[in-house]
Amino acid sequence: MKLLLNKDLMDKMADHALGSYPMECCGFVFGKDQPDGRIITEVHTTTNSQQGDQRRRFEVDPRDYLKAERYALENEITLLGIYHSHPDHPAVPSKHDLKQAVPFFSYLILSTEKEQVKKTTSWQLYHQQFEEEEIVIKTNLKL
């Protein structure tokens, strides 16, 4: 699967990740799911509601999740997935990410240091294993 998005949306996720450092951040990605790839049209930040150590855990409040699904329905788009940051860790899914993952969603991971996002990857769950998705960043993607 291929993910296409404009650079400004990638920048929004990066700004969120850097602003949250050294805590993990999280948010929603919306758009269109098409046979030849997914087009991300909107990125919404949300609150990391994890009650424990937010430097290595994130959790989405169920109420924020249901608001995101309602928003997608009202705007005739699809909730395509979730992004989150890995402060000072690689942009690869952890065992905890795998345990918590649900099918269909694209899981974008931003490897973040204090001053920069080092790498961003995206993953989708197939048969209980993550497979990496190609991220294609555009500057003037027509939606």
Place this chain on the structure above:
Amino acid sequence: MAKIIIPTPLRKFTGNQATIEVDAIDIRESINALSSLYPDLKKQLFDDAGEIRQFVRIYLGDEDIKVLNNEQTPVTQDAVISIVPAIAGGITN
């Protein structure tokens, strides 16, 4: 008819339908009606003991049914029921 919003990760079990309408008096009957319409969805929602899975939350409007009357929570004809998967993750260790 009460409306059930299906989260995108589970729509492959409902023929890609985002919302399903059911005629039911409470949450349990609503979810059972949904499971009867889409049997493949049933094992995603219930564990082997027939209980709603730990990683699945059910909301009536904006309230978790756990703070209402769980599966015995009554539903009205204009009720909106949401199935919410637990979303979490992060760095191991």
